[in-house]
Every structure is written in structure tokens, then in C-alpha cells.
Amino acid sequence: MITEPLTDIEAWVNFFDAAELPVLRHTVHELDQFREDLDRVNARVLAGVILRDPLMTLRVLGYIESHRRQRQTTDITTIERALMMIGIEPFFRDFQDLPLVEDQLKPHPKALLGLLKVMARARKAAHWAREWAISRHDLDVDEITVAALLHDFTEILMWCFAPALAIKARESQLHDRSLRSLDVQTEIYGISPDALKSALATTLHLPALLSTLMANENSENARVKNVKLAINLARHAANGWDDAALPDDFRAIEELIHIGHDHLLQKLGLDLETLPASLRAVPATDASDNPSADQPQ
Numbered sequence: 001m002i003t004e005p006l007t008d009i010e011a012w013v014n015f016f017d018a019a020e021l022p023v024l025r026h027t028v029h030e031l032d033q034f035r036e037d038l039d040r041v042n043a044r045v046l047a048g049v050i051l052r053d054p055l056m057t058l059r060v061l062g063y064i065e066s067h068r069r070q071r072q073t074t075d076i077t078t079i080e081r082a083l084m085m086i087g088i089e090p091f092f093r094d095f096q097d098l099p100l101v102e103d104q105l106k107p108h109p110k111a112l113l114g115l116l117k118v119m120a121r122a123r124k125a126a127h128w129a130r131e132w133a134i135s136r137h138d139l140d141v142d143e144i145t146v147a148a149l150l151h152d153f154t155e156i157l158m159w160c161f162a163p164a165l166a167i168k169a170r171e172s173q174l175h176d177r178s179l180r181s182l183d184v185q186t187e188i189y190g191i192s193p194d195a196l197k198s199a200l201a202t203t204l205h206l207p208a209l210l211s212t213l214m215a216n217e218n219s220e221n222a223r224v225k226n227v228k229l230a231i232n233l234a235r236h237a238a239n240g241w242d243d244a245a246l247p248d249d250f251r252a253i254e255e256l257i258h259i260g261h262d263h264l265l266q267k268l269g270l271d272l273e274t275l276p277a278s279l280r281a282v283p284a285t286d287a288s289d290n291p292s293a294d295q296p297q
Contacts, residue, residue, distance in 0.1 A: 001108075002162040005190035012189075012196055016157060017203045022099040024119075027053040035092050043083040046091070050079050054122050054149050054156055055101065058204060060086075061146075063094070065205030075207035078142035104160060111163030114170055118156055121234045122149050129230035131267070135257040136222065147213035147227045150206075154197045158189065165189060177239065222256070229253050242276045250279070 006012050030049045034041045050056045057079060064082040065075075076082045083091060105112040129148035133141045158166045169188045173179050185193045194216060201211040218224045229252050236243040254264055265272060265279070272280055 003164050009191050009195055009199055012191060013199045013203050016200055019161060020099055021055050021059050022101040022104045022160060023056040024053045025100050025102045027056050028098055028100065038088060041088055043080045046083055047079040051149060052123060054119055054153060057149060058153060062205045075209055077207045077209050078146055080142060101160065105163060108163040110167055111159055114166060115159035118159060121238050122152060125230040125234035128233060129227055132226050132257050144223060144226055147210050148230045151214045151227060151231045154193050154200060225256060229256060241279065247278055
């Protein structure tokens, strides 16, 4: 476990490159159940299990890239396609006896709770990003889903391998909610999380397209914006529906998918009666509820 910030970004990258990523106990349990009856397993069902665990998703994408065939000229950017390339039986052969998150963080129960919350936030972001990508008629919804799920994978790795530092960063934000998470993490980890994410994406063999979708650059690109807005909403909503950033999030989402404010709240499953007044009001936007306004992006 890392207890103090490492000297530079190269040291962090070298550490994570040598580390074996643990996965959730629930993931291993579900895979073991399928392992006993391979006849009922297909790539789509298996992908559904993997995509509930960002760490397992990282392992599968890293595996497929490191085993790239010479004749393979395109990146594999979704879990289902990765599984089709690997094969069901080879997958179960090569993904067994996996280390568990719960074992690794057993001495750090506070960090385990923090990690599970970040993973839940990632799943929520992936769900929203997928829904909006469908509304936008995105050409590959699964790519958007994976990019949103893994957008904050460096934060997940910190909870796994630098729990004391991750707890310190989280407690700093809880003490002062006006602090930006990026600023807090940069100060405590001694490096920019975005810079580390970019470096690790190469080291962990993530496909270039996913790295592009997860980057904050090209934020005007509709696909990148789709991912980023889902991340923002999940992060701000985790602070409570009274978070001051939410009205701006809602306006941007409504503009992206051409949807009215009340319709968006309905799709998010929010109860108007219990929302703060700032969220019940219709923000100024040119969006409409007219589905015909949607255009493929």
C-alpha cells in the first residue's frame, strides 16, 4: 500500500503497471456460477457482469490489448466484443483465482466503503451516459458506456492502493464542498489525476478511442460531452440533490439530448415535490421535448 505520495508521475505509473488489479467479490461469485454451466453463458450476459465492476472491466480491456493479434488492426473498445475475441472458455481459463478488493482493503474498512461509493457512482454515470447516447442515436452506445464507467479509474485505483491518501482527499472535500476534486487530489497525491489517467491509459493498454472519450479535451465533441456530463451529474448528485452545480448540469444535459426540464427530471426518476426549488424551476434553455430534434452524433 502507498502511504505517502510518490516522487513523480513515472513512479506512480511504474507502481500501477506492476500491481495486480483486484476485483469485487460479487464479480468472482457471479463468474464462478457461470463457470459451472458454460452452456448458458454468452458474451452479452458475461459482459453485463463485467461492466458492473470497473476494475474487472480494466482487466479485460488490458488483457485483450496485450494479446492483440498481428492481423488485428482495430482496437477492441467494448467488453462484449472483447469476449467474442477471447472466447468464452478461454476467458474462464485465464480469469480465475483473481485477487479480491475486499481482501486487499480488509485492514482499511473506511477505504473499502469509499471505493464502493466511487464504483456505484461510476455505474450510475455509465447508466446515464448510455441512456443519453441512445437518445442521441450514437453510433456505438457500448463505447460510451465503457468510457463513462472508467472515466474516474485513477480515483478507483487510489482507493485500492493508496487508501490513506484517498481518505484524506475525500475528507478534505467533505470539510469544504466548494473545493474542486481535481484540485484536492492534485495537492494530496502530488500529481494531476488527469495526467496520471492519460499515462496509465497507455500503460494499461486501454484503446485510444476510449482514452479520447474519457479525456476532458474536445469537450465540444458530442460523444465526449455525453460522457463528461454523465460523470458530472453522478459526482454532483452523490453530494445530494441540493448540490449547487446541478442546475448547470441539467441545462447542459437538456441541450445535449434536446429534452425539456420536466422530462429530464422524470427520466432521472426525481420527485418534483422533494427537490430543492432551484431544481424544480425550468432553467433557461432552447431544448425542447420534440424527439424529432434529436440528431445522430
